[in-house]
Amino acid sequence: MTALLSVQNLSVSFTTYGRRIEVLKSVSLDVPEGAQIALVGESGSGKSVTMKTIMGILPQPPAKIDGGAIFFDGRDLLTLPERERLKLRGTAMSMVFQDPMSSLNPVFTIYDQLGTILKYADRRLGRNRSGKERKARVLDVLAQVRMRDPERVAASFPIMLSGGMRQRVLIAMALLSEPRLLIADEPGTALDVTTQAQILKLLKDLVTEKGLALLMITHNLGVVRETSGYTYVMNKGEIVEHGPTAGIFEAPKEAYTRDLIAAVPRLTGRDQ
Amino acid sequence: MTAPVLELRDVVKTYALKGAFGRSAGEVRAVDGVSFAIQKGDVYGLAGESGSGKSTIARMIMGLTPPTSGDILIDGQSILGRQATLAHRQQVQMVFQNPGASLNPRRTVGQSIRVALDAHHYAGDRKARLAELLEMVQMPRHFADRYPHELSGGQKQRVAIARALAVEPRLLVLDEPTSALDVSVQARVIELLEGLIEQLGLTYLFISHDLSLMRNFAQDVGVLYLGKIVETDPVASVFADPRHDYTRLLLASVPVISAEEEALRPKIPLINGEIPTAEDLLALRTQAQTKEAQT
Numbered sequence: 001m002t003a004l005l006s007v008q009n010l011s012v013s014f015t016t017y018g019r020r021i022e023v024l025k026s027v028s029l030d031v032p033e034g035a036q037i038a039l040v041g042e043s044g045s046g047k048s049v050t051m052k053t054i055m056g057i058l059p060q061p062p063a064k065i066d067g068g069a070i071f072f073d074g075r076d077l078l079t080l081p082e083r084e085r086l087k088l089r090g091t092a093m094s095m096v097f098q099d100p101m102s103s104l105n106p107v108f109t110i111y112d113q114l115g116t117i118l119k120y121a122d123r124r125l126g127r128n129r130s131g132k133e134r135k136a137r138v139l140d141v142l143a144q145v146r147m148r149d150p151e152r153v154a155a156s157f158p159i160m161l162s163g164g165m166r167q168r169v170l171i172a173m174a175l176l177s178e179p180r181l182l183i184a185d186e187p188g189t190a191l192d193v194t195t196q197a198q199i200l201k202l203l204k205d206l207v208t209e210k211g212l213a214l215l216m217i218t219h220n221l222g223v224v225r226e227t228s229g230y231t232y233v234m235n236k237g238e239i240v241e242h243g244p245t246a247g248i249f250e251a252p253k254e255a256y257t258r259d260l261i262a263a264v265p266r267l268t269g270r271d272q
Numbered sequence: 273m274t275a276p277v278l279e280l281r282d283v284v285k286t287y288a289l290k291g292a293f294g295r296s297a298g299e300v301r302a303v304d305g306v307s308f309a310i311q312k313g314d315v316y317g318l319a320g321e322s323g324s325g326k327s328t329i330a331r332m333i334m335g336l337t338p339p340t341s342g343d344i345l346i347d348g349q350s351i352l353g354r355q356a357t358l359a360h361r362q363q364v365q366m367v368f369q370n371p372g373a374s375l376n377p378r379r380t381v382g383q384s385i386r387v388a389l390d391a392h393h394y395a396g397d398r399k400a401r402l403a404e405l406l407e408m409v410q411m412p413r414h415f416a417d418r419y420p421h422e423l424s425g426g427q428k429q430r431v432a433i434a435r436a437l438a439v440e441p442r443l444l445v446l447d448e449p450t451s452a453l454d455v456s457v458q459a460r461v462i463e464l465l466e467g468l469i470e471q472l473g474l475t476y477l478f479i480s481h482d483l484s485l486m487r488n489f490a491q492d493v494g495v496l497y498l499g500k501i502v503e504t505d506p507v508a509s510v511f512a513d514p515r516h517d518y519t520r521l522l523l524a525s526v527p528v529i530s531a532e533e534e535a536l537r538p539k540i541p542l543i544n545g546e547i548p549t550a551e552d553l554l555a556l557r558t559q560a561q562t563k564e565a566q567t
Contacts, residue, residue: 042454043425146546163322192321193481197525198547205545219454222484222527249529263459265484267526267533269508 002074003030004213005054005093005181010068012049015061023049025237026068031181031213036204038216038224038245041234042260047217050234051183054215055095056085072181091121093181094174096203099190103170104158110169111154114138114176121177141172146202164195171203181213189220200226221264225249233257275348276309277443277475278316278333283307283342285328285499302328303339304499310443310492313469315476317490317507319483319522324496326479330445333477335360346443358392365436369448371428375420381406381431382416388438405434408471409464426457430464437472447479462489483526484533487511495519497550514538517553 012024024046031037041047052058054070056077070077072093077085097103105113115134122129129137135154142150145168158166167188174182187203188196204227207214216227224231225245232242233256241254252258283306291297303325310316320326331337333344335351344351346363354360368374375384382402389398403413409430420428429449436444446465450458462485468474478490486493487507494504495518502516514520520538525547528534543552 042456193483193525194321194521194547194550197527198549200527201547220527221455221529225529226527260456261529263455264529265459265462265482265488266530267484267487267511267523267528267536268530269487269511 003071004033004073005031005215006071007050007054008069008071010050010053010070011066012046012053012058012063013066014063022066023063023237024053027234027237027239029232029239029242031215033180034207034211034213035230036207036214036216036228038218038228038231039234040218040221040224040231042219044236045234046237047219047234048185051095051185051215051217055093055183056089087124090117090179091125091177092179093183094177094179096171096174096182096184096187098186101158101163101166101190104166106158108157109154110142110156110158110161111135111138114141114154114169114173117173118176125177137176138172141175142169144175144206145169145172147172162195163191164198167191167195167199168202171199171206175206175210179212181215182207183215183217185217186219187216188223189218203227221249221261233260274312275345277312277347278477279307279309279345279348280329280333281307281343281345283329283332283339283344285325285332285337286340301499303332305342306494306496306499306501307342308492308494308501308504310475310477312442312475313473314492315469315478315490317486317493318477318479318496319481319486319493320479320496321481321522323498325499326496327447328499329496330366330447330477330479333445334364334366361441362392362439363441364443364445365439365441366445366447367429367432367436367449370452371425371432372420372452374432375428377420380417380419381411381423384431385416385435385438388435392439394438401438405438408437408468409434424457425453426461429453429461433461433464433468437468440472441474443475443477445477445479448481449478450485451480451482458485465489483511483522484528495522511536517557518550521548521550521553 007027007029010024010027013020013022027050039047039050053065065078072088115138118134118137138154139150142153147153147168184203188199191199200223218224228245231245231248233240235256241248241252241257248257249261252261283303284301285303286299286301288299289297306329308316318326318329332339338352351360385402385405386398389401394401402416406413406415411427411430450461453461480486490507492504493507493510494501495516497518503510503519510519514523521540524537524540540547
């Protein structure tokens with residue numbers, strides 16, 4: 001079976017002040033249709049660069065893709081013309097960002113922002129939707145992320161919403177154009193634990209309901225275990241280990257993974 | 273029995289809400305009757321989410337803002353009326369969450385630490401003291417000439433700890449000291465802090481939202497919710513048998529990495545298929561209690 005998203009031997013380097021640094025060294029990972037996959041690593045491991053390369057938002061220069069391929073639905077994104085790629089970005093594959101405060105524009109209402117995104121997504125895909133239909137779609141998506149009062153939320157400015165609600169808006173934003181793949185970058189890390197638990201559960205419920213593929217990018221091993229069935233562990237630009245999530249936690253093969261797991265403080269305390 | 277290093281007695285802090293044209297529009301009770309005590313050599317954990325009042329408590333202990341009522345004692349002596357004096361600073365120091373923001377980017381590590389020594393008119397050999405402080409936080413001596421941007425997050429936090437230790441305080445207020453760090457780095461910083469307790473006779477107030485870390489680092493924990501400590505006990509017993517609904521919700525929300533931990537998490541009833549908020553849970557409890565009272 002071919003995967004929905006398949007990253008193959010991806011190598012990326014950065015050149016700053018004449019020095020070239022290899023940031024990704026032949027990274028390969030697969031996200032099958034409808035699967036929940038985690039990419040976990042500490043800061044500097046290259047997980048964000050991987051994500052940016054997949055989304056096509058890597059600043060080049062200073063970055064340079066040295067080799068490899070990224071197949072989405074059988075097409076290599078790296079050789080796709082920008083016009084074609086625009087049709088995928090934010091539509092077939094979309095992102096849930098980490099920081100709900102900086103990803104929303106403070107001077108526009110939620111409806112203004114979601115409506116505009118939908119309008120341009122429609123335009124790229126050559127779809128027609130009246131203003132009324134657009135409004136209905138935005139309210140529908142807000143209801144899908146379990147907003148108790150979509151009408152009120154749509155009319156609100158970001159500052160009027162709590163952190164948890166803003167994160168829900170970002171999830172709604174990603175769902176607008178019915179994507180097949182969601183890439184979530186540390187969702188909920190900026191939130192309180194109780195709110196984070198709600199957001200993770202919502203994400204999990206939504207991807208199962210809709211049969212979406214989820215690529216969860218995080219540094220938090222707890223989040224990995226709660227949300228994904230298969231895990232890639234990244235360190236210094238390389239995938240050091242991958243396998244079913246349960247197996248990685250119970251019997252990590254690599255020393256790096258073992259150390260990482262050992263460093264996590266346990267709810268049960270040290271003595272056990 | 274000796275007096276606890278830090279004691280809070282029924283501390284209240286209210287802030288006035290200003291309405292239109294500066295009219296008073298009621299008040300917020302940010303801290304609502306908080307009491308706890310920390311014995312020498314202990315780590316007391318204050319767990320709470322945003323808005324729980326944990327930062328206000330830290331500010332009051334540091335003498336940055338006076339409590340509206342109640343008393344704060346250090347070694348049995350009230351600090352009220354002598355806030356923010358050198359004598360107070362000599363006893364209590366703080367380590368902040370984000371070392372990137374709490375270190376002056378234009379000062380080298382050595383300069384940053386020397387400022388602390390100067391402020392307290394340190395009389396001894398400053399160079400020797402600097403070397404000693406760096407050694408305490410396990411940093412090579414030549415790091416004294418580096419700027420913060422040349423350091424990693426963990427190294428920056430070590431510098432912040434060294435700076436706080438410069439005046440030989442009795443008590444450190446640690447406000448989320450490792451939440452900006454990677455887990456492996458966090459583990460080493462916590463190890464360092466633990467070693468310093470015995471070495472220097474320190475006592476910590478540890479403020480955090482990370483319950484797993486608290487379980488491993490603190491002896492006692494106070495769970496703060498809307499300015500009140502809803503539960504305080506030795507950390508092991510709170511985690512094994514949480515009594516308050518909010519504590520249960522907090523524990524149930526922690527993402528964990530093993531089946532043993534999962535078994536420890538209390539089961540929280542879902543409301544309409546969703547994890548309830550603390551308000552939902554407490555409302556449910558009140559409903560149940562009124563029902564019980566009626567029958």
